[in-house]
Each structure stands twice: as structure tokens, then as C-alpha cells.
Amino acid sequence: PAMEERLWGYLENIRCPTLVVRGGASDIIALETAESMHRRIPNATMTTVEGAGHLVMGDNPSGFQKAVLEFLAGV
Secondary structure (H helix, E strand, O other): OHHHHHHHHHHOOOOOOEEEEEEOOOOOOOHHHHHHHHHHOOOEEEEEEOOOOOOHHHHOHHHHHHHHHHHHHOO
């Protein structure tokens, strides 16, 4: 638990725009976990790519590409 808390704390030190991507059908990263990451990272954006599990870019390449390009267009 102490190590886990320390790792979560590192997220708060990220200072660049960050995209948190989660596959809508991921069985590895729960929605609540991704939302917690999003809340802890300053300047973070979160998106869920439907039709994808944990390996978003492999499961839904076009959905992943769309999410990344939209994020980059706003940076």
C-alpha cells in the first residue's frame, strides 16, 4: 500500500499535457482507476475508446488514432 500510494503521487508531478486513454472493454484498467489518474495529473485529458480492451491501439487502431489526433489538435 505505501509503494502504491507513492506511485500514485508521481502522477501529480507530471507537468505536460497528458492523454489518459482507456479501452471501453478493458479488463485491466477499471474506469474508476482511469478517472483517478485523470484527476491526479494536472492538465490531463481522458478518453475512452469503445470497441477496445486494454490494448487500445491494437484493438481499435482507428479509434485510438482519432483520440490522439483530437488531443494533439488541442495542445
